[in-house]
Amino acid sequence: MSKVKKFFLILLIISIIFIANTSLARFADMEYPPNSSGYADFTDEEADKQAEEKAANQANEAKTSEDYVGKSSNNNLKTLEIENAKLEPEFNSLTLDYIVTPNEENTKTIKINAVPEDEKATVEGAGEVQLEDGINKLIVTVRAENGNVKMYNLTINLPYEQSDLRLTSLEIEGINIEGGDNKKERLSPDFSKDTFQYTLTVPYEINGLNVKTQANDGIYVSVKGQDPLEVGKNTVIVELTDTNDETKKTTYVIDVTREEKSEINWLIISISIAVILIVIIVIARYLKNRKKK
Secondary structure (H helix, E strand, O other): OOHHHHHHHHHHHHHHHHHHHHHHHHHHOOOOOOOOOOOOOOOHHHHHHHHHHHHHHHHHHOOOHHHHOOOOOOOOEEEEEEOOEEEEOOOOOOOOEEEEEEOOOOOOEEEEEEEEOOOOOEEEOOEEEEOOOEEEEEEEEEEOOOOOEEEEEEEEEEOOOOOOOOEEEEEEEEEEOOOOOOEEEOOEOOOOOOOOEEEEEEOOOEEEEEEEEEEOOOEEEEEEOOOOOOOEEEEEEEEEEEOOEEEEEEEEEEEEEEOOOOOOOHHHHHHHHHHHHHHHHHHHHHHHHHHHO
16 A cells, blocks of 8 residues: 555544544533432422423424414513513523512512513513512513413522521532532632622533531521532522521522533534545645656
């Protein structure tokens, strides 16, 4: 076999190995089950939300072609405003999840104003809403003329009426799905026994948290929402209860953002492979012409 053919064959094998490894890496990047039993510890609110989304999807799938002919499928909101409250991020019709912060600390009600882009669409969940201490999850549903449904999710965290129970320490470790050592994650702000609200951002690879707490004797500590973590916004609640008086409670809340998965740019990879092949062809022709001379 000539040197030119050997050179071309080696480069071809390298290209095939590169493409195969990339494909295997994508396959291996699938999420593990939430825990060893394959089940997740969902709250009632999360279960209700999933049930509503499932029902909406089933309703959409049950539609016949006649339901769609000549009817609008626009189920976007034109505006979404919360009176006397801040909406984060800023409203965008394509953004479905929001954090709402009331301007008044002791407020127990908010008013949701929602207007659809299409006047033939209907909106549910707007108007005045009663709130409770702690995490409130609200849904504004937009139903298009043809029945298609879109849900905008609002999370409102009202401060709890805190007792004199306190944590002595609060540390967070990220659970790595690749099985590596747990990495300590830093809260913002740093932990203080009298600070009850924290934020935390973790990369996509971390799909759960290991929340480590310490408290004085006579205090029962429970942690909810630490595992599994969904991509986007999550809420972890650390609740302290007096073992002698169950009505005496203190709650620490951690707003956790799990970053989105960084996708492989297949366009760049395809262009790179094409360039490699072109270079191989040019070199092969150059060596062939040189050999003839």
